[in-house]
Amino acid sequence: MLDFCELCGRDGLILAYAPEHSTRGISVHLCPACGLVQSLPRIDRAPRAVAAVSCGADWGNVRYGKGFRTAIALDAVKRYGGLGYFTLLDVGSNRGRFLAAVKNSFPAATLVAVEPDERVAEAAAAVAELHSCRIEDIDLEAGRFDIVHSCHTIEHLAHPMRVLKDHARVLKDGGLLILDAPNIAIIGSDDIVEEWFIDKHLYHFSANTLTRMVEAAGFEILEAPDPSDLANLFIVAKKRAAAAAQAQPLAAEPAEADAARDLVDRYRHIRLGNIQALTAVATELNTLATKGIAIWGAGRIFDSLIVHGGFDPSTLSSLIDTHLKAHMAERHGFPLSGPEALAASQPGVVVVMSRGFADEIVAEAKILAPGADVLVFAELLGRAKRPAA
Ligand SMILES: [Zn+2]
Incomplete structure (x- = not known):
């Protein structure tokens, strides 16, 4: 070929x-x-x-x-x-x-x-x-x-x-x-x-x-x-x-080709390290489970957390995804809800699993669950990757 x-x-x-x-x-x-x-x-x-x-x-x-x-x-x-x-x-x-x-x-x-x-x-x-x-x-x-x-x-x-x-x-x-x-x-x-x-x-x-x-x-x-x-x-x-x-x-344009090669190599390396850190992210979420955890965003990052991190979604109080809910009823056996579930369940922790819309979701989560700690996935991952002191 x-x-x-x-x-x-x-x-x-x-x-x-x-x-x-x-x-x-x-x-x-x-x-x-x-x-x-x-x-x-x-x-x-x-x-x-x-x-x-x-x-x-x-x-x-x-x-x-x-x-x-x-x-x-x-x-x-x-x-x-x-x-x-x-x-x-x-x-x-x-x-x-x-x-x-x-x-x-x-x-x-x-x-x-x-x-x-x-x-x-x-x-x-x-x-x-x-x-x-x-x-x-x-x-x-x-x-x-x-x-x-x-x-x-x-x-x-x-x-x-x-x-x-x-x-x-x-x-x-x-x-x-x-x-x-x-x-x-x-x-x-x-x-x-x-x-x-x-x-x-x-x-x-x-x-x-x-x-x-x-x-x-x-x-x-x-x-x-x-x-x-x-x-x-x-x-x-x-x-x-x-x-x-x-x-x-x-x-x-050899400079463009070099930049593309470097970018793909960096991606392969960074992603591998992140996937390895997902187990520690899942462990941290398990320690927070007693407070009641809602995850907002059931797409590809959430999927990674389960597939690579071994996270068990049955510990969640709710799983929110407005967009996906229109296409499917559940993810990994856990039912999908709209944002109204947050107001109803008042979890202690809301984890935002979105890259492109994290700021908007954090703002909405703080209104719907004013008592909750709102964490974004990037923070959890950053903590998991930091070597223990
Ligand atoms: Zn070419």
């Missing part, structure tokens, strides 16, 4: 990392020329699984991220959308939450949705012309759109460069691309325990590699990713005039 780098087109991809519990046999490779981190083989058409959460690479079918990213994308539409007489293509519309928000702000807009999962796409059909298929399989009219929006979709595609070029094709000259994707920078976090290189993500972009791919596909960057956002890469770009052809091949 000979695989070429999706960004710079060179061969010679180097094995960088083997994810834990990959059910698709995926491994993570690095392009030594441009630094793009990419998973092989490029299997993007696996059968659908039931909703599941796991701390390994087989992390299942619950789609978290998109809903939280509606506001930032809608703000971009408001900055560039004028009076709202635009035609917008939404790629990977999911339940159509973004489209509904656009329609609410711009009633005159014409909206087109592409979403292969017919189980969720029906909701998008209420506000948009719905194509229930994959973006790679649809042949939309050239020059039809003023705006293309793609949120946490590009990293799933077998050939994102090809799809970005097609976004340019279906846009009018000067048309807008609003693009959002996970940022590989997050794997440098000190408290990472879950497998970040999941089977469903075939590309692991940095600000540099995603920006270069968007430019190479025929766009000019208007808004580059915010360097302070380690979780997401949000880009606004404009379709270049056809005459400005891209230089081929793309120049090598």
